[in-house]
Amino acid sequence: MLDVFFESVQGIIMASGFANVCWQQIVMILIACVLAYLAIAKGYEPLLLLPIAFGMLLTNIPGTGLFHMDFYNGNVIDYGQVLQEGGLLDILYLGVKLGLYPPLIFLGIGSMTDFGPLIANPNSFLLGAAAQLGIFIAFLGALLLGFTPEEASSIGIIGGADGPTAILVTKTLAPHMLGSIAVAAYSYMALVPVIQPPIMKLLTTKKERLVRMDSLRPVSRTEKIVFPIVVTLVVSFMVPDAAPLVGMLMLGNLMKESGVVDRLVKTAQNEMMNIITICLGVTVGATASYDYFLTPKTLGILVMGLCAFAIGTAGGVLFGKLMYIFSGGKVNPLIGSAGVSAVPMAARVSQNVGSKEDPTNFLLMHAMGPNVAGVIGSAVAAGVLLSIYA
Amino acid sequence: MDWTTAFGTILTGLVVVFVALLLLILLLTIFRNVLGGMSGKKEEKPAAKPISRPAPPAPAKPAPVVTSDIDGEVAAAITAALAVILAEEGAGKAYAVRSIKRVRTGRSAWGAAGLAENVRPF
Numbered sequence: 001m002l003d004v005f006f007e008s009v010q011g012i013i014m015a016s017g018f019a020n021v022c023w024q025q026i027v028m029i030l031i032a033c034v035l036a037y038l039a040i041a042k043g044y045e046p047l048l049l050l051p052i053a054f055g056m057l058l059t060n061i062p063g064t065g066l067f068h069m070d071f072y073n074g075n076v077i078d079y080g081q082v083l084q085e086g087g088l089l090d091i092l093y094l095g096v097k098l099g100l101y102p103p104l105i106f107l108g109i110g111s112m113t114d115f116g117p118l119i120a121n122p123n124s125f126l127l128g129a130a131a132q133l134g135i136f137i138a139f140l141g142a143l144l145l146g147f148t149p150e151e152a153s154s155i156g157i158i159g160g161a162d163g164p165t166a167i168l169v170t171k172t173l174a175p176h177m178l179g180s181i182a183v184a185a186y187s188y189m190a191l192v193p194v195i196q197p198p199i200m201k202l203l204t205t206k207k208e209r210l211v212r213m214d215s216l217r218p219v220s221r222t223e224k225i226v227f228p229i230v231v232t233l234v235v236s237f238m239v240p241d242a243a244p245l246v247g248m249l250m251l252g253n254l255m256k257e258s259g260v261v262d263r264l265v266k267t268a269q270n271e272m273m274n275i276i277t278i279c280l281g282v283t284v285g286a287t288a289s290y291d292y293f294l295t296p297k298t299l300g301i302l303v304m305g306l307c308a309f310a311i312g313t314a315g316g317v318l319f320g321k322l323m324y325i326f327s328g329g330k331v332n333p334l335i336g337s338a339g340v341s342a343v344p345m346a347a348r349v350s351q352n353v354g355s356k357e358d359p360t361n362f363l364l365m366h367a368m369g370p371n372v373a374g375v376i377g378s379a380v381a382a383g384v385l386l387s388i389y390a
Numbered sequence: 391m392d393w394t395t396a397f398g399t400i401l402t403g404l405v406v407v408f409v410a411l412l413l414l415i416l417l418l419t420i421f422r423n424v425l426g427g428m429s430g431k432k433e434e435k436p437a438a439k440p441i442s443r444p445a446p447p448a449p450a451k452p453a454p455v456v457t458s459d460i461d462g463e464v465a466a467a468i469t470a471a472l473a474v475i476l477a478e479e480g481a482g483k484a485y486a487v488r489s490i491k492r493v494r495t496g497r498s499a500w501g502a503a504g505l506a507e508n509v510r511p512f
Contacts, residue, residue, distance in 0.1 A: 122418040125411040132407050136400040143396050153399075222425060223418075230417050238410050365508050373411065380410050384403045 020062040024290035031293075032057035032285075035183065044190035048163060048281045052182060055089065055285025056293075066090075067286040072097055072175055093283040096171050096178070101280040102164035103248040108273030109164075109375070110228070110252025111265050113343065117368040119223050120216040123323065124335075124366075128373025130319030131339030132381045134159030134312025139385075142304045147297070150174050153385040155301055158185045159308025160378030161192070161342040165245060167284060169382045172390050179288025180298040184305035192345045193352070195306070196313045196337050200353050203317045204333050208324055209357045211332035213366045221257070228254040235380055241390070242383025246376060312340040316370065338367040341374035465490055 013019055035053035039046040059067045067089035071082050077097065082090050095101045118124050139156030147155060150173040157169045158181060166185040170178045188195065201209075228250035236243040252268050255261050320336025334354050338346040350367035469487050476485050 119418060119422075122415040122422075125415050126408075129408045129411040133404070136403050139403075140396065140400060149396065149399070152396075220425065223422065226421060227418070230421070231414060234413050234417065235410055238413070239406060362505070376414075377407050377411060380407050381403055384406050385399070388399055388402065 015063060017062045017064075022062075022290070024294050025060045025062060028060040028288065028290045028293060029057055032060070035187075038187075038190070042190075045186045047277055048186050049190065051278055051281025052186065052285035052288075055282035056179065056183075056288045057285075058089065058282070059286040059289045067093065067283075067289070069176070069287060069289055069292060089283055089286040092279050093286065095276075095279055096167065096283050097175070099168055099171065099244060101276050102168040103244040104272065104276045105164040105280065106245050106379075107248040107252040108268050108276070109343070110249040110254075111256045111268040113249075113253055113256075113372055113375075114368070115227055115253060115372055116219045116224065117216055117365050118370075118372050119219045119227050121366070121369050124339075124369030125373045125377075126323070127316050127319055127336045127339040127370035128375075128377040129339070130336065131312045131316035131341075131370070131374050132160065132377045133315030134308040134310070134340065135378070135381050135385075137311045138304045138308030141307055142300065145300045145304065147300065148174075150389050151177060151297075153389050154181055155304045156308055157378070157382055157385065158188065158301075158305035159312040159340070160374075160381060161185070161189055161309065161312065161340040161346065162375060162378045163189065164280075165378050165382045167280070168245065169385060172386060175287070176292055177297065177301060178284060179286075179293050180301045181305070182284040183288060184302050188305055188309045189342045189345065192309075192340075192342050193349050195309055196340075196346065196349045197353050199310055199313045200317055200334055200337050200349075203314060204321065206357060208321065208333050209354060210361070211324065211329060212358075212361055213330065213332055213335075213363065216365055216369075221259075224257040225254065228257070231376060235376065235383075239380050239383035239387065241386040242379045245379040245382065249375065249379070309340065313337045316340060316374075332361075332363055332366065335363055335367040335370055339370040339374040339377070341371065341378050343371050343375060344368065346374070347371040 032053045038044040039049035066087040135156040138159050139152045142152035142155040154170040154174040157166045163185050170181045232247050232250040235246045255265050316336035316339035317333050320333030323331040324333050334350045338350045340346050347367035351364040354361050354363040
């Protein structure tokens, strides 16, 4: 009887994580704990960073079989194998791999977004486009660092400051880097209030930062209803690969603005968005297993991701300066930085930097225009990259 | 690395993003103008209404207004605004403004309401 007992205990010990863990997994678990700390204690994008951190922790516990990145690395995925041999996170990851979660997140975002400031001032679209400069410059930088074009596209899209867009592009073009890119994208989005202000101040004069912009005109309900339909048609006809993201974003917005499907809007804004956020976060975190995350490439991703953000911010501000000149000083260049998406954080940063120069100057609503234009712009940029490299 | 393809990608990306968003600007501007034209025509009809509508009944006798810190022009503006609103809500009834008191200092209630309305969604 004791023999059986000792053999059983020995078997349990040999199969346990303690006997099989390697130092890289311990490092990854520590990184996961740091990310969880940042989410909980510092409030850095906690809605996504917390599930990402926990997914990262789970995937690096040896022997759990929760997630197998190898299932998804080949050109053809054996879905039978995923269903028969996969763990919990393998099954949930199908939502990422099949491109379901990011568009559904966009549906929720659309149902919460007010495009009124953008409709009132359509020129904001230009700032949203200019801020996409970071994507393409970071793409070039990543190529110079030795990344493949597919990997460089995934790194560049971090500059779009749009988590679901970055995930959609990366899961298609460079799935092995999904964990690193998601962590970089969400970390930098959380750090927008730290990254952007120095660049904004460096590129603008005090006189420009003090510009008070004219009040936005009221936008009619008809305009708000027609807007999502027009955007969907224009963008999807031009870049069909952007249709899943833009289409869902605009469907959510149309539901909100129509005012006739309140029940659906509430579901899209709350329950559905929350469920998808949990599934997306934990599975994206699970892709950050030590053998994929602890590589020199991750360092390159972090560096180029930061460059993408910084250059995107600079692109928006510089274009804002152009608009300042051509409008005869009526446009405050600070709103240009909001073109990097990161809704509504980047718009708040424009407001905060502007109010430091003049506490009675309210730029928030003016910055919301480029901010939501940036969401559309980064989706279009993602569509272009997918159409070229997918 | 094929640098021709790389620079082609950058050029394509930037051009497509700008063209797509410029097209949206164009369409939104056209749509706004069309809608503005239509609403402009609609607004012409209601504009004639105030002329044909009987003037709101004046108070039986002018009531004294407490104007310790409010000058006459402001009191007149407030009274006019009240007359418009009250005439819509209860046509035919007589109202008298007996006092106007400032309830708080700093940003006006209208200013605060406008700010809250615009900032709430974000």
